Amino acid sequence: TRYKPICVMHFAAFAYVGESVTDPSKYYGNNITGSLSLLDAMRRNGVDTIVFSSTCATYGDHDGVVLDENTPQQPLNAYGASKRAIEDMLKDFGASDGLSSVIFRYFNVAGADPDGEVGEFHQPETHLVPLILDAIDGKRPALTIHGTDYPTPDGTCIRDYVHVMDLVDAHVLGLRHLLDGKVARGAHEVFCLGTGNGFSVREVIDQSGHVTNRPVPVSEGPRRAGDAVKLVSGSEKAVAVLGWNPARSTMPQMIRDAWRWQDGVARQLHGQAAAQRV
Numbered sequence: 001t002r003y004k005p006i007c008v009m010h011f012a013a014f015a016y017v018g019e020s021v022t023d024p025s026k027y028y029g030n031n032i033t034g035s036l037s038l039l040d041a042m043r044r045n046g047v048d049t050i051v052f053s054s055t056c057a058t059y060g061d062h063d064g065v066v067l068d069e070n071t072p073q074q075p076l077n078a079y080g081a082s083k084r085a086i087e088d089m090l091k092d093f094g095a096s097d098g099l100s101s102v103i104f105r106y107f108n109v110a111g112a113d114p115d116g117e118v119g120e121f122h123q124p125e126t127h128l129v130p131l132i133l134d135a136i137d138g139k140r141p142a143l144t145i146h147g148t149d150y151p152t153p154d155g156t157c158i159r160d161y162v163h164v165m166d167l168v169d170a171h172v173l174g175l176r177h178l179l180d181g182k183v184a185r186g187a188h189e190v191f192c193l194g195t196g197n198g199f200s201v202r203e204v205i206d207q208s209g210h211v212t213n214r215p216v217p218v219s220e221g222p223r224r225a226g227d228a229v230k231l232v233s234g235s236e237k238a239v240a241v242l243g244w245n246p247a248r249s250t251m252p253q254m255i256r257d258a259w260r261w262q263d264g265v266a267r268q269l270h271g272q273a274a275a276q277r278v
């Protein structure tokens with residue numbers, strides 16, 4: 001064989017919280033069996049290190065406390081449950097085969113490549129920041145707030161948003177950590193990737209209006225099934241152990257970078273998608 005991989009970064013999964021509640025089979029089926037196939041292939045080929053994308057959706061509700069790597073996982077939806085199951089698989093393959101893993105529990109990822117060349121484009125789009133920017137841009141009539149009666153100061157859910165470029169940095173640091181032998185053979189190391197700052201849905205809407213200097217059309221709707229009230233992380237461990245510095249993860253910077261992307265390439269993609277539907 002021409003290539004001899006030394007480590008795998010495993011990002012692939014279905015990742016819509018709401019859909020995972022209505023169609024859990026899709027989530028258990030794809031996320032778990034897909035990961036199992038990958039781990040088996042790694043085992044067959046003697047690849048024994050992996051960086052895995054897990055999620056704050058594995059935590060569920062914890063009365064608003066700041067979450068960290070030791071907080072018990074009690075997912076509220078099949079997406080989070082499938083990711084927790086894969087974390088368990090990594091631990092079990094560690095014990096059986098000496099697999100060493102770095103597990104990143106991402107909080108809410110936002111932003112785009114600052115040059116505006118690479119960004120997120122989901123069909124359908126379900127994520128808050130791109131949907132707000134679509135509403136600002138007139139691509140949708142309004143942003144619907146999913147639930148305004150949560151036990152938070154303004155009644156909307158609170159999340160911890162992290163810039164995708166900071167997430168990229170974390171992966172390079174995690175890879176180095178593994179390849180430098182900092183994770184013992186068969187062991188796993190979990191890192192929460194958030195900033196420790198929580199923003200409510202209404203706060204993200206307000207800041208998006210400020211950054212783009214445009215009004216945000218908003219409507220209020222019911223809660224979305226599977227949503228935790230508040231998911232905010234301490235990132236002390238990633239900072240201390242990996243030397244991670246999530247410097248781009250301020251809300252205005254994430255919105256600015258996402259807007260540059262949405263205003264450019266994403267608009268062309270929307271145009272192409274619309275043309276294909278005709």
Ligand code: UDP
Binds near residue numbers: 108129145157
């Ligand atoms: N949200 C919302 N309206 C939308 C999309 C999302 O109010 O159209 C809320 C959602 O209920 C959650 C937060 O925004 O509280 C972030 O949702 P998103 O889907 O972006 O990420 P998730 O938390 O599911 O990973």
